[in-house]
Amino acid sequence: MTEPKGQRKDFVWKYVKEVDGEKYFRCKFCDQTCSGTVSRFKNHLASMHKGIKPCSKVPEDVKLECQHALKNFFEQKTARNEMLYEIGMGAGAKGESGASQSIEGDTGGMTQAPKPRGPMDKFASSQARQSTLNSKWKQEERKDVCRKIGRFIYCKALPFNLVNDPYWVAAVDGIANYGPGFKPPSMHELRTWILKVEVEDINVMMEEHKKAWKQYGCSIMSDGWTDGKSRVLINFLVNSPAGTWFLKSIDASDTIKNGELMFNYLDSVVDEIGEDNIVQVITDNASNYVNAGSRLMEKRKKLYWTPCAAHCIDLMLEDIGKLKVYDQTLSLSRQVVKFIYGHCWVLSMMRSFTKNSELLRPAVTRLAIAYLTLQSLYKQKQPLQAMFSSEKWASSSWARNVEGKRLLSIVEEMLGSTDQFGIR
Structure with a gap:
C-alpha cells in the first residue's frame, strides 16, 4: 500500500x-x-x-x-x-490575534468591538481594489491560455469532445497543481518511460481480467477486416463478466485465409488463454471459419465453436434480397440514393427539403445496409415527394433531362405505391 x-x-x-x-x-x-x-x-x-x-x-x-x-x-x-x-498577491493580513476582537455585552452576548481607524485603513482599502484588479487580470490570463489550447486543437484537427475525456481533465489538473515552471514531456519521454509505466498499468488491469476468466470462463471472439491501406487484419477479443478485453491483432495480408490458417490462429489463442478457461469461440460464418471451428472442437473437447448471430442475420437478409420482388425494390432504392448524392445541386435541394436530414447510402461491406437505406427513404417519403413535385425541380434542367425523368418515375413508383413493394 x-x-x-x-x-x-x-x-x-x-x-x-x-x-x-x-x-x-x-x-x-x-x-x-x-x-x-x-x-x-x-x-x-x-x-x-x-x-x-x-x-x-x-x-x-x-x-x-x-x-x-x-x-x-x-x-x-x-x-x-x-x-x-x-x-x-499582497492582500492584507489579519491582526496579530488572527481574528476580530469581541467584547461581552451586558446581556451576556458577544458583540464586535468598534475598530479603531488609523492611517493604515487607507492602505487596506487600496489593497481591496488591488485584489479586484488582480481577479480581472486573472480572467484575461485564462482567456489567453484557453486560446492557446484552442489553437492547438484546431491546428491538429482534434474533435471538440476531446475536452470531455476524463484523462484530459486529469492532465490539466495535474499541470495546474504543479504550478509555474512545468515542462511538458518530450517525444523521447513519451515513447520510453511514460509508455513503459502505462503498459505496466494495463498489465495490472489484464491480471484482473485473467482472474475473471478463471473464475467464470470466457468467450474468444474473432473479427477480420480490411483497413484503409488494404491490410487484412484479424482481431481477437476475450469476453467475460468482467468486460471485453482486446487481446491482439494479426496482420494476415501475406497469407491465404483458409481453414488451416484460421484453425492455427484460433488454436494459438486458446493455448494463450487456457483451454480450461474458455467456454466458446465465436467467429463469422465464412466457410474457412466453419472449417476451423469444426477442427477446433475435434481437438478441444471442452469448448464450442459458435457462429456470429449478427453475421447470420446479414446472410439471411442477403438471401432475402435475392428474391425478385425485393431485389427490384432494393435496386431502385440504390439508384435513387446514388443519383441524389452524385449531383451536388440535387443533393443541396434534397437537404433543404429534409431539413439537413441525410439518406443512408449503401455500402459494399454491409449486407443489411440496403434495407436501412430503404428505411431512410421511407422516413423521408413526404419531403422527397414534395421536392420532386416542387416548382424548383420542375424549372430545373434535371426535370427535362432523361436521367432526371427516369429518377422521377422511380420515386413516384416507389414512394407512391409503398404497399406494393413492402416498404414499411
Missing part, C-alpha cells in the same frame, strides 16, 4: 481489501484495483467517473459518504488556494 498501516487516518481505508504483497488499493466490494491515491479510490466508490471505473457493488451509504468527503475536500482546497493567492 502507499501508506504504512500506522499512518492510515482516512476513513476510506476500511473499504480496502488487504492482500499481502500488493502495492495497490483493492476494493472490498468489487475486488477492483486502484493504482492511484486515496482520492482516486474515493472516486471509484463515489461513482464519479474520474479516471477509474465506478464500483458496481458499493452500498448506497458508502457511496454518499465518499461523495460528501470529495465535495468537502474540493471546497477546502478551493478556499486554501484562494487564501494563498491573496497572500501571494
Whole structure:
C-alpha cells in the first residue's frame, strides 16, 4: 500500500481489501484495483467517473459518504488556494490575534468591538481594489491560455469532445497543481518511460481480467477486416463478466485465409488463454471459419465453436434480397440514393427539403445496409415527394433531362405505391 498501516487516518481505508504483497488499493466490494491515491479510490466508490471505473457493488451509504468527503475536500482546497493567492498577491493580513476582537455585552452576548481607524485603513482599502484588479487580470490570463489550447486543437484537427475525456481533465489538473515552471514531456519521454509505466498499468488491469476468466470462463471472439491501406487484419477479443478485453491483432495480408490458417490462429489463442478457461469461440460464418471451428472442437473437447448471430442475420437478409420482388425494390432504392448524392445541386435541394436530414447510402461491406437505406427513404417519403413535385425541380434542367425523368418515375413508383413493394 502507499501508506504504512500506522499512518492510515482516512476513513476510506476500511473499504480496502488487504492482500499481502500488493502495492495497490483493492476494493472490498468489487475486488477492483486502484493504482492511484486515496482520492482516486474515493472516486471509484463515489461513482464519479474520474479516471477509474465506478464500483458496481458499493452500498448506497458508502457511496454518499465518499461523495460528501470529495465535495468537502474540493471546497477546502478551493478556499486554501484562494487564501494563498491573496497572500501571494499582497492582500492584507489579519491582526496579530488572527481574528476580530469581541467584547461581552451586558446581556451576556458577544458583540464586535468598534475598530479603531488609523492611517493604515487607507492602505487596506487600496489593497481591496488591488485584489479586484488582480481577479480581472486573472480572467484575461485564462482567456489567453484557453486560446492557446484552442489553437492547438484546431491546428491538429482534434474533435471538440476531446475536452470531455476524463484523462484530459486529469492532465490539466495535474499541470495546474504543479504550478509555474512545468515542462511538458518530450517525444523521447513519451515513447520510453511514460509508455513503459502505462503498459505496466494495463498489465495490472489484464491480471484482473485473467482472474475473471478463471473464475467464470470466457468467450474468444474473432473479427477480420480490411483497413484503409488494404491490410487484412484479424482481431481477437476475450469476453467475460468482467468486460471485453482486446487481446491482439494479426496482420494476415501475406497469407491465404483458409481453414488451416484460421484453425492455427484460433488454436494459438486458446493455448494463450487456457483451454480450461474458455467456454466458446465465436467467429463469422465464412466457410474457412466453419472449417476451423469444426477442427477446433475435434481437438478441444471442452469448448464450442459458435457462429456470429449478427453475421447470420446479414446472410439471411442477403438471401432475402435475392428474391425478385425485393431485389427490384432494393435496386431502385440504390439508384435513387446514388443519383441524389452524385449531383451536388440535387443533393443541396434534397437537404433543404429534409431539413439537413441525410439518406443512408449503401455500402459494399454491409449486407443489411440496403434495407436501412430503404428505411431512410421511407422516413423521408413526404419531403422527397414534395421536392420532386416542387416548382424548383420542375424549372430545373434535371426535370427535362432523361436521367432526371427516369429518377422521377422511380420515386413516384416507389414512394407512391409503398404497399406494393413492402416498404414499411
